[in-house]
Each structure stands twice: as C-alpha cells, then as structure tokens.
Amino acid sequence: MQQKKAVSGMLSIPEGVRALLETLEAAGYEAWCVGGCVRDMLLADLRMLNGAQPPVREPEDWDVTTSALPEETLAVFGDRALPTGLKHGTVTVRTADGPAEVTTYRLDGAYRDRRHPESVTFTRSLEEDLARRDFTVNAMALNLRGELRDPFGGRRDLENGDLRCVGAPDRRFQEDALRILRGMRFSAALGLDEEDETGRAIDRNRELLREIAPERIQAELTKLLCGRYAKEVLDNHPGVVGVFWPEALPMVGFDQRNIHHCYDVWNHSTVALANTPPIPELRCAALLHDIGKPAAFTLDEDGVGHFYGHAAASVELADGMLRRLKFPNDFRERVVRLVAWHDRDIPRTDRGVGRALRRLGEEELRLLLALKRADNLAQASAYRGRQAEIALAEEILDRLLAENACFSLKQLAVNGNDLTALGLRGPAVGRALETLLSKVVDGELPNQRAALLKFVTES
Incomplete structure (x- = not known):
C-alpha cells in the first residue's frame, strides 16, 4: 500500500468539503476525498511541475468516502444531510460549496445486469472500498492532511500516462460494461494510454455494450468525442463504436x-x-x-x-x-x-x-x-x-x-401588424414577410419601412 503526502499544487479541497471532512473526523470517523477529484488534483500537481499541456482540469464533483455508516452520517449532519442513496451507502450533504456525496466504504456484490451490483456490503476498510473501483487513477483517496492512500499505483500510472484497470480488466468490464466507454473517455480527455491488457480487454468485451441503455452510451460518447485525444482513441477502437x-x-x-x-x-x-x-x-x-x-x-x-x-x-x-x-x-x-x-x-x-x-x-x-x-x-x-x-x-x-x-424576420423594418394594416390576413402575412426578408438578404430591397410597405402594396 502506498501512503505518502500529495504534492501541494494548483488545486485544493474547497472549504465546504474541508469542513465536511473535519466534521466527520471530529465525530470519530475516517473521511477521504476519493475518485475523480483526487485524480484531477494530482494531474494539476504533475502539470504544474513539468509544464505539460493540456491545462488543469477542475474537478466536476467532490466525492467523499467514510468509515461512517449511512445512518451515522445522517446523525452527524442532521438536517444538512439527505438520504439520496441509502441502499448504496450514499448521503448527500449540503456544504458552502454546494452538495457533496458522502458514501460509506463498501464492497459490491455480484453484477447481474452488466451495470449495477445486486447488493452492497458496508465495510470499515478504505482499501476494500478502493479495490472495487474501475481504474487505478480513480482508486485513490486524499485526506485533510494531504495523505494519499493509493494501494493500486494510480499516482504512478498518472505520472507514466497509463490507464490501467484495478485488478483483472475482463472482470472490471464484465461487472459494468459502461466502463468500456468510460475508459475510452478517460483516455480521450486525460491523454492516458491504455495499458496493453486494459486496451485488449476493451476490445474483447465490447459486445457487452449491447446490454447498456442508449442514454448512458450517449452521455459517455459525447464526453469522449470532446476529449483532446478523441481521434487517437477512436482510431484505436472503431470496433467499439461499431457495436452501437x-x-x-x-x-x-x-x-x-x-x-x-x-x-x-x-x-x-x-x-x-x-x-x-x-x-x-x-x-x-x-x-x-x-x-x-x-x-x-x-x-x-x-x-x-x-x-x-x-x-x-x-x-x-x-x-x-x-x-x-x-x-x-x-x-x-x-x-x-x-x-x-x-x-x-x-x-x-x-x-x-x-x-x-x-x-x-x-x-x-x-x-x-x-x-x-x-x-x-x-x-x-x-x-x-x-x-x-x-x-x-x-x-x-x-x-x-x-x-x-438583416437576416431574420425580427430584424425586418416591418412586422405582421404592419402587413395586417395593409389588408393581408392569415398565411398571406407570413408569406409576405418571408418574401421581404429574401429580397432584403439578396440586396434587392433596402431594409427600410417605407420601401418594404411600398413593395407589398404594389405586389
């Protein structure tokens, strides 16, 4: 297990999230920022140190994991807490920086629908919680004192520019097939090269995407396409795109x-x-x-x-x-x-x-x-x-x-009321406005009220 200080870098934990962590720790529980926010903080540090591009990514969400059980989290935060996902151990807490999700350390049961575990078991072990996550760069946790818990080498993979599954890639993708597109999206957005076995597993398991809801594929694909390295990822995996x-x-x-x-x-x-x-x-x-x-x-x-x-x-x-x-x-x-x-x-x-x-x-x-x-x-x-x-x-x-x-009807110097006053009714008003707009755009008439009304009167 790696355990070391994170570099003091360009991004820091927001004050509202810090207060949330402090409150949990003061109540006797462990509390860590986890997942994508930690990854993006470390990326910011690495890029500040070596001047690499692209620029720093601000974390989209600040997720917290804790040894506190859901009912304990609810008790700690009182009316600031909402039981938004108790089945999976998630409580949403209102902070000064907006809502933050607090999830109890957990173990996932069997995956039957290629997307969600059938059951969840809570644990007091952070390492067991990190072991169920998709990629090493998303399986890191950071506490208030800058201590990084990184049992699977996520920081090393970030430094080397690698995307690697936690554990066996086939198992990770067969648990949740959407991870196939998520992996491609992370490569496209972060410029990470898929570790060989992870890349081969993406292609081996691509047919599992047929079991994923189209809306979920759409969301991941949209993010993938907007990645700085989308071309490279699409060139490497056209067969994945061909599934849907x-x-x-x-x-x-x-x-x-x-x-x-x-x-x-x-x-x-x-x-x-x-x-x-x-x-x-x-x-x-x-x-x-x-x-x-x-x-x-x-x-x-x-x-x-x-x-x-x-x-x-x-x-x-x-x-x-x-x-x-x-x-x-x-x-x-x-x-x-x-x-x-x-x-x-x-x-x-x-x-x-x-x-x-x-x-x-x-x-x-x-x-x-x-x-x-x-x-x-x-x-x-x-x-x-x-x-x-x-x-x-x-x-x-x-x-x-x-x-x-003038290129739109609202910019015309006349409107429907003007044409109605001339005696036009119903669809004839719309047709006349379109004709006027065409002639103005084509330079055949000036966009002047008198000239436009004169043209309608004489037509």
Missing part, C-alpha cells in the same frame, strides 16, 4: 481512390474531428459527415472514386444513429443540418453568406464554417487550399454582423 453504431464500420479502411484524399473514410473523419473545437454537436457532425460515403461510392473508367449524393446519404444515416442513442431533438437536428450543409458551396459574397446566415443563424453558420475548415484540413495536403475561402466567408460574416445586416 454499426453504420460506422464500413468507413474503416475504405479507400477513397481519389487524389483529394490521403486517408480512408474513417481516418478522414477522425482527423476532421481533431481539427474542430470541442463542441459536442460539432465533434459529432465531424465524425458523421461522411458516414454515407461507402454506400455512395462509384468508380469511373479511370479508376477514380466518386461519392455523388453522399451528403444526403450521410444525413439519413446520421439521423437514425442519433435517434438510436436518444440524443435530444435539438442536438440531433443541429448535427443533421451540419452534415447536410458540409459539402454545400457558400458563395463568398454578401448575398451568399447572407443567405446562409438567414437559413442557419450566426451560431450554426460559424459551426458549419468550422466543420468545412476541418473537412478540408483532413484532405490530402495539396488540396487544402480552401482555407482561404473559408476565412473570406468568415470575414464577410463578421462584417455583415457588424453592419447589423
């Missing part, structure tokens, strides 16, 4: 047979993903923008590959894939629009950019231009010249917005 998205498998190794491309369809897509900001909808669109290419592939008489209609095919496939994983409708619809538009030419003119702005809005148009930039960067180096065109479109967009150009 079999449509992706034909992309793997698919030779595009075209001088514009130096990657197969899968690698082209992951390179594009790596060249986008970590925005979930954008990363998802980058991965799926060419999902229809294998089905749309044709070969001409010169042996050159073409993908006529691949955007429409990609839209249909992407829509179904996102529905299967229960993505929210607004997320799915945005991704599908980006996929539909990714190969569409936007003229680098006020009219061309204005029309796109009208259809998509500023936020979505900026995402589309980012996708187009990444798509082009994932082509053969001799054909990456579209970067200047995309930059010009962005310049035009910025100027139009700075000039307060």
Whole structure:
C-alpha cells in the first residue's frame, strides 16, 4: 500500500468539503476525498511541475468516502444531510460549496445486469472500498492532511500516462460494461494510454455494450468525442463504436481512390474531428459527415472514386444513429443540418453568406464554417487550399454582423401588424414577410419601412 503526502499544487479541497471532512473526523470517523477529484488534483500537481499541456482540469464533483455508516452520517449532519442513496451507502450533504456525496466504504456484490451490483456490503476498510473501483487513477483517496492512500499505483500510472484497470480488466468490464466507454473517455480527455491488457480487454468485451441503455452510451460518447485525444482513441477502437453504431464500420479502411484524399473514410473523419473545437454537436457532425460515403461510392473508367449524393446519404444515416442513442431533438437536428450543409458551396459574397446566415443563424453558420475548415484540413495536403475561402466567408460574416445586416424576420423594418394594416390576413402575412426578408438578404430591397410597405402594396 502506498501512503505518502500529495504534492501541494494548483488545486485544493474547497472549504465546504474541508469542513465536511473535519466534521466527520471530529465525530470519530475516517473521511477521504476519493475518485475523480483526487485524480484531477494530482494531474494539476504533475502539470504544474513539468509544464505539460493540456491545462488543469477542475474537478466536476467532490466525492467523499467514510468509515461512517449511512445512518451515522445522517446523525452527524442532521438536517444538512439527505438520504439520496441509502441502499448504496450514499448521503448527500449540503456544504458552502454546494452538495457533496458522502458514501460509506463498501464492497459490491455480484453484477447481474452488466451495470449495477445486486447488493452492497458496508465495510470499515478504505482499501476494500478502493479495490472495487474501475481504474487505478480513480482508486485513490486524499485526506485533510494531504495523505494519499493509493494501494493500486494510480499516482504512478498518472505520472507514466497509463490507464490501467484495478485488478483483472475482463472482470472490471464484465461487472459494468459502461466502463468500456468510460475508459475510452478517460483516455480521450486525460491523454492516458491504455495499458496493453486494459486496451485488449476493451476490445474483447465490447459486445457487452449491447446490454447498456442508449442514454448512458450517449452521455459517455459525447464526453469522449470532446476529449483532446478523441481521434487517437477512436482510431484505436472503431470496433467499439461499431457495436452501437454499426453504420460506422464500413468507413474503416475504405479507400477513397481519389487524389483529394490521403486517408480512408474513417481516418478522414477522425482527423476532421481533431481539427474542430470541442463542441459536442460539432465533434459529432465531424465524425458523421461522411458516414454515407461507402454506400455512395462509384468508380469511373479511370479508376477514380466518386461519392455523388453522399451528403444526403450521410444525413439519413446520421439521423437514425442519433435517434438510436436518444440524443435530444435539438442536438440531433443541429448535427443533421451540419452534415447536410458540409459539402454545400457558400458563395463568398454578401448575398451568399447572407443567405446562409438567414437559413442557419450566426451560431450554426460559424459551426458549419468550422466543420468545412476541418473537412478540408483532413484532405490530402495539396488540396487544402480552401482555407482561404473559408476565412473570406468568415470575414464577410463578421462584417455583415457588424453592419447589423438583416437576416431574420425580427430584424425586418416591418412586422405582421404592419402587413395586417395593409389588408393581408392569415398565411398571406407570413408569406409576405418571408418574401421581404429574401429580397432584403439578396440586396434587392433596402431594409427600410417605407420601401418594404411600398413593395407589398404594389405586389
């Protein structure tokens, strides 16, 4: 068992959590911060010492584990404590920094549904509690005095950049199959390389993901895609993605047979993903923008590959894939629009950019231009010249917005009441407004009240 002082680093235990630990210790119980918050504190220390990137991750949650039984924790904190998960030993305590989960040291019983233990046994041993956890980097505990309890070498693995299961990897993944995606997500987010046996076990056990609820897969996949090292992880484990998205498998190794491309369809897509900001909808669109290419592939008489209609095919496939994983409708619809538009030419003119702005809005148009930039960067180096065109479109967009150009109905100098006053009724009002907006965007009419009303009157 390793037991040593943690480096005094960039992150510290919040005052509210410190007070919680102090209260438990004063009542005669052991109390430790545990799991991801400890991992991220140690990562911050390591990166401060060696200047490594990416920057420090702030812990998302501060979890506490204790030798106190649930009813003892409730008694210690009184009305500040809520029995949110007594079956599994969890009590939520209100602190000055927000709610914190306090869980009794425990042993897990058999896993029957590949997700949750059928029973939980409480223990007074911290080491027994840490032994049930998924990865060594998540199986560390830190107390108020900076003492690190690390029986499985999690700190060493962080220092070496390794992701390793606690105990036998097959057993860990067979207990809870979602750990397969969690492991991939940790690698993508933290830049940890899977230890050999852990990496092989991820692939060996991937079919178990069929037993996991789609909503849970969706949540882990979204975080994975936004990781700094998502490309490397996806390239290493396309078969895992293929369990819940079999449509992706034909992309793997698919030779595009075209001088514009130096990657197969899968690698082209992951390179594009790596060249986008970590925005979930954008990363998802980058991965799926060419999902229809294998089905749309044709070969001409010169042996050159073409993908006529691949955007429409990609839209249909992407829509179904996102529905299967229960993505929210607004997320799915945005991704599908980006996929539909990714190969569409936007003229680098006020009219061309204005029309796109009208259809998509500023936020979505900026995402589309980012996708187009990444798509082009994932082509053969001799054909990456579209970067200047995309930059010009962005310049035009910025100027139009700075000039307060009209691209939406709410910016029109007239509204429905104005047209009703002219005698229009029902659907005719909406049609007239759309016509006016189109003509303003195209530069055929000025966005001036008198000119717009005159046009309606004379039409």
